Amino acid sequence: MNTFQGTGTGRRIAVCLDDHGLHDGIDAATLELAAIGRLSAVSVMSEGPTWPASADALRAVRQARGGALDVGLHLNLTEPLGGEPGRPLGRLIAQALLGRLDRKALADTIARQIDRFEDGWGAAPDHIDGHQHVHQLPQVRELLLAEMQRRWGRAPAGARPWLRASASPGGRALPFRFKAAVISTLGADALRRQAGQGGWPVSGRLLGVHDFQADGRTLGSLLETWFTLARDGDLLMCHPGAAPRGASAPDPIAAARATELALWRSEALGELLERRCIHIEPMSRLLAR
Template structure:
């Protein structure tokens, strides 16, 4: 097809993979699956279009069980379904204790004032809820508002994952929040990405390496949820232009505005762009493919260990 004038001129310079795949794989991951039906609908439609490679489930969301059943009806292997560990969503309630606002959770984790028994039970409860609906381990684990990397939380999470999945072949990959290199998303968004990574990323990466958990290479998709669809289109083009093999590009689309959702307008903007003909054309031009990461990460990890898991 003819070149899109909105596509940066150096698109063909995007790096290719050094693995066996013909094109580098970038995983577009929809966060917050199950929070409400409009997010689920967006995931199902974008999956049908081949525009996403993963989705993270909020198992306390009222639409999670129905969403899991709908995903089960899709062909196997098309999408990584993971646990989007939630300790902060104020509209939801834990069985044992109310969830905390993000700022309060960050302070409590860094001052080590979180209740370890509550953390352990909450991680266990959400993994149980995930497995009940999905009938298999999560392909990956990350955190709503990136809480999975915070002090105390990361220890509770890895402890439970190691006990629950002693076979390395069953272990989920973990989201690494390292900012993707070369982003052109603006100073404010680059600063936000750096702050997110600073809140526990180095320690989680060390622990993942020590205990044999695979991780994505880097993360993009961080922005302030402001602006219209034109702005999101510009951001998405820049993120994908600089994407490399093994990156995660997180997104938050929904098919409709939902009352009480703090980023409802941004979700609709994202969905419209991700489902657009423009995005389909962009993917045809860029030398990359959109897909899940679990199988590739597992193969790469086995290759590093001489063919053993």
């Protein structure tokens, strides 16, 4: 492991902002935090109302960062986007566990969202994950991996998109460990195993699970705990966002996004990273080492 400014041994993790494309307040937070190095990955809802209009600005900040920003697809199966009605997460999970999802419709949805991402970005995604972790569910993960194989199966190892594993570190010190364990149980190990069989790179453990109810002080405490638990190669998901400027559907976690944005842009966050010896890097680079 590398060392960097600060005391102790440095740990390299990826920090990924989810839901880019859902509204312009989230997109603005993406650009601000990526520009100051607080993010190393962005997950795009390609059927969101601000994609692909936000792609040029995102491309510019990535270029200014010397490419140190992974931009990938945030597969959506629950929000009503792209003309789809959406569906409750619980119903989707139940149908997936029972093997009752419409395979043809699901395969078409996966392909369409990848197409829309690539049309806006002009390249394949650096990674793929899922809104509410749907990418790891039975049926979904198999069809996603099949589509990835069809598109990029002949690409060299270093040019393949990586996948997010939603497996938590576990242990009594982990905040919201029950919720994190439920997310893990819904398919993280199976996704890692099946991806490995196909030669697809997978991120380390997932940090950042919480209930979107924390105030700034509590969220700061949660981040300090996650940074303490982090080890080289882990991924921390986050959901910062400003209030949307244009018309958009109601955002049920708008207040939580504002709290996260205030913390992630703060000097206190920089001091916390320094104190815990955390270095934010793109997962694609971590996996290549």
